[in-house]
Structure formats: C-alpha cells, structure tokens
Amino acid sequence: MPIMVIGGFLDDFPKALFIVAHVVFLIIGLVAWKRVSDAKQPWAAALWLYIVSQPVFIGFFAGIITLKMAVLIEQTLVVIMVVWIAAKARSGAGKE
Numbered sequence: 001m002p003i004m005v006i007g008g009f010l011d012d013f014p015k016a017l018f019i020v021a022h023v024v025f026l027i028i029g030l031v032a033w034k035r036v037s038d039a040k041q042p043w044a045a046a047l048w049l050y051i052v053s054q055p056v057f058i059g060f061f062a063g064i065i066t067l068k069m070a071v072l073i074e075q076t077l078v079v080i081m082v083v084w085i086a087a088k089a090r091s092g093a094g095k096e
Contacts, residue, residue, distance in 0.1 A: 026054035
C-alpha cells in the first residue's frame with residue numbers, strides 16, 4: 001500500500017472546485033477591503049495584495065502558470081501585505 005502525502009486526496013477533486021474556492025476567497029477579500037476602507041483604516045489598501053493573489057491561483061488551476069510560481073507570487077504578496085499592515089500599526093497611523 002503506497003503512502004499518501006498529506007493532502008494527496010485533494011488531487012482527486014476537480015479543478016473547477018478549486019477555481020470556485022478562489023473566486024469565493026476573492027469575494028471575501030473584496031468585502032473585507034470594503035469594510036476596512038469604509039472604516040477609514042490606513043492599511044485598507046494593503047488588502048488589495050491579498051485580492052490580487054487570488055487570480056494568480058485561478059491562473060494555476062487554469063493551466064497558465066505552475067503551482068510553484070503561484071505559491072511564490074501569492075506568498076510574496078501576502079508577506080508584503082503583512083509588512084505594510086505592521087508598518088502602519090507601528091507608525092501609529094489611524095490612532096485618534
């Protein structure tokens with residue numbers, strides 16, 4: 001009996017399911033951005049980095065880019081977002 005890598009069972013699901021999931025993640029990102037933007041949070045624009053990362057994964061499932069490239073782009077965008085939010089928090093932006 002072969003050993004299954006962790007998450008290997010996900011390979012049995014159709015690509016369309018993952019595309020739908022990333023569309024949902026994109027919508028969640030847009031709703032989150034709208035809420036924090038309306039709340040005048042100084043780091044609201046940083047959420048666009050997360051939003052942009054979702055079509056990158058859709059590109060992978062559509063066969064346009066490799067998984068490694070999708071993960072590299074997504075993780076780069078997310079780490080920039082984290083640094084951006086932390087920098088805004090450290091600078092005291094948004095404090096009244």
